[in-house]
Amino acid sequence: xxxxxxxEDQVNVAEGNPLTVKCTYSVSGNPxxxxxxxxxxxxxxFLLKYITGDNLVKGSYGFxxxxxxxxxxxxxxxxxxxxxxxxxxxxxxxxxxxxxxxYQLTFGKGTxxxxxx
Amino acid sequence: SQTIHQWPATLVQPVGSPLSxxxxxxxxxxxxxxxxxxxxxxxxxxLFYSVGIGQISSEVPQNLSASRPQDRQxxxxxxxxxxxxxxxxxxxxSSLDYQETQYFGPxxxxxxx
Numbered sequence: 001x002x003x004x005x006x007x008e009d010q011v012n013v014a015e016g017n018p019l020t021v022k023c024t025y026s027v028s029g030n031p032x033x034x035x036x037x038x039x040x041x042x043x044x045x046f047l048l049k050y051i052t053g054d055n056l057v058k059g060s061y062g063f064x065x066x067x068x069x070x071x072x073x074x075x076x077x078x079x080x081x082x083x084x085x086x087x088x089x090x091x092x093x094x095x096x097x098x099x100x101x102x103y104q105l106t107f108g109k110g111t112x113x114x115x116x117x
Numbered sequence: 118s119q120t121i122h123q124w125p126a127t128l129v130q131p132v133g134s135p136l137s138x139x140x141x142x143x144x145x146x147x148x149x150x151x152x153x154x155x156x157x158x159x160x161x162x163x164l165f166y167s168v169g170i171g172q173i174s175s176e177v178p179q180n181l182s183a184s185r186p187q188d189r190q191x192x193x194x195x196x197x198x199x200x201x202x203x204x205x206x207x208x209x210x211s212s213l214d215y216q217e218t219q220y221f222g223p224x225x226x227x228x229x230x
Contacts, residue, residue: 034219036221041205041224041226042223042224043207043221043222043223043224044161044209044221045221046219046220046221088159104176105219107160107161109159109160110159110160
């Protein structure tokens with residue numbers, strides 16, 4: 001079974017400072033990894049994904065994430081946080097098995113990011 | 118470009134009443150479709166997914182059912198709502214290639230009283 005852990009329920013960061021939202025995963029074989037952002041009462045918006053290749057993935061709105069296979073981590077980062085980045089962030093994983101259920105994403109519980117002016 | 122619609126946006130229903138939530142996708146064909154429930158603004162629970170018309174897989178036995186009457190239409194239903202059915206319901210689509218990203222609709226907020 002695959003799983004995702006987001007160890008921090010909430011992360012607070014000052015505007016202009018770098019931010020990191022942590023994610024670790026467990027999956028059989030090589031993973032597909034995703035980050036999504038959710039604003040209040042809205043659907044999830046796709047930020048970025050790791051499929052293969054370069055371990056540093058760049059995504060929307062200046063976000064990036066680093067895939068670390070040995071630590072089974074996929075932390076989300078941004079060099080300079082904006083107040084508008086305040087939202088709920090979800091990490092998700094999917095294994096590469098084929099067959100029934102192979103399309104399923106497993107989500108973490110989410111991390112609330114608050115950027116303080 | 119592809120877009121995904123959900124309606125209604127908000128719904129307040131009494132316990133024991135029926136439910137029908139609709140999701141449609143535009144700008145793509147043969148998508149995989151998904152229903153998720155999000156409780157208390159946090160974790161997502163996959164309820165159903167479909168890889169084609171009439172093909173529904175259920176992840177969690179419960180009071181809900183899903184149908185896919187057309188290629189780009191996905192419906193979530195219940196015959197009798199329970200209080201525990203309250204939540205934020207999200208529909209998502211992805212292409213048939215299992216590497217592809219899931220894209221989410223705006224969601225339906227359901228409150229069962």
